[in-house]
Amino acid sequence: MLIATWLNGNVINCLDVQERAFAYGDGLFSTILVQDGAVKLLDLHWQRLILGCQRLAISLTNMMQWQSDFAMFIAHHPHCTAKIIITRGRGGRGYLPDTQAEPQCYFYAYQTSSHSESYQLGINSDFLQQRLGCSPLLAGMKHLNRLEQVLLRQELAQLAHPEALVCDIQGRVIEGVFSNIFMIKEAVLYTPDLHQAGVAGVMREHILQVAHALKWSVCIQDLYPAQFLAADEVFFCNSMYGIWPVTQIQGTIWANTPLTQHLQANLYHV
């Protein structure tokens, strides 16, 4: 449930009809867990937003103000799921951005909807039929063009699983519908390369940093379904729920996931 919406530090009740995020999805977002006023992985969220703005040529002039506005927002909403949306701002008709347009920074606070605690112990999963496109221009960014995810989420809703693996049109495993995906094979941590498709999630980045701190070997590369089915462990992650070990995909069962559990236990303690 939506609790509050701010724009550039002020409460708002509605959006500008000329907002380019509405017309073209011309912007970026990040979804953030806020508990007892503590903002999880905040630096990584801002880092990703900044990188996205750079790739889309959205001006970062107001970034310091947005960051201080967000601290005030969290003071008002210390328990919530927070969403930061940065857009290119107002525009007329036509794709070309107005160079005078001021980027806009929105904050949404939602009640945190808790996932089943049991998912932390493991979930069954599967591969979806629908395939992600490949767009190097947009790959990796958490931009506002999320129609593929809307379609994938509808397919997932037809399954009995809380999350599922999604391949791209080349047959590579890319991510979950609202998660990133990792696998472990012979003590090496693998996650898909996201230069062609997918969202480079904040929890994915955090886990890569934790793995580095734990001195684990890490490979970021193209990965195919057969490699996941032959893995020692598989898990999903995102910044809202942390890590979900995968205990079954089709006929393949993972009874033990010791390294995944080790990551879970150390997720915020390395």
Next chain:
Amino acid sequence: MLIATWLNGNVINCLDVQERAFAYGDGLFSTILVQDGAVKLLDLHWQRLILGCQRLAISLTNMMQWQSDFAMFIAHHPHCTAKIIITRGRGGRGYLPDTQAEPQCYFYAYQTSSHSESYQLGINSDFLQQRLGCSPLLAGMKHLNRLEQVLLRQELAQLAHPEALVCDIQGRVIEGVFSNIFMIKEAVLYTPDLHQAGVAGVMREHILQVAHALKWSVCIQDLYPAQFLAADEVFFCNSMYGIWPVTQIQGTIWANTPLTQHLQANLYHV
């Protein structure tokens, strides 16, 4: 310049903060030329919107009402560039649409910004460097996920040309930045297949129908840059400006474009 904005038949001044078109680009649009109360190619615009809604599973329950609302809108704004936007409507956080959500139908009226008349005689053009992604899930639709076009339009603004050809990541020519593209070779009309990328424009569809009425041979297939450079004629089209013949791409010059001119002359008269 924006003249008016309506939602579901009523004037509005702002948008719902929970509009999924803002959050995810979860919707479709069409841009329409309105002159002296006459709406160009209206049936094709609605047809494409309906097809898009079907592909995105957006309910068409209110379609008849939207069409009658649009007639009233045009009575108020008989000279404009009209934009119809259909969205999935309100939503909470998360990609899964609320099955209770009501689709929303927006109309925007803009002052028509006239392109240079001389473009009807021919334009010089080129290929852009940036490539369109391939997404069969979304290809062909004029959906609200238009970030690639925003980036391409910025690249085009660096060139001296009013429009440019865009290839996909496989190297196929797909379209212009805000146009579709055709070529003529040995009296056969060719246009790219759009099952992997691109927008199936209303003017493209109309031209295919005109060509059929003129008993021209037509091929819709994968086409590569070398084929365009070896063509007898090349032209861009969209529903705002009609047809722009291409008179030069790099070293290739087209001095005469007789069949393109024939199409231009018969565009609304077959």
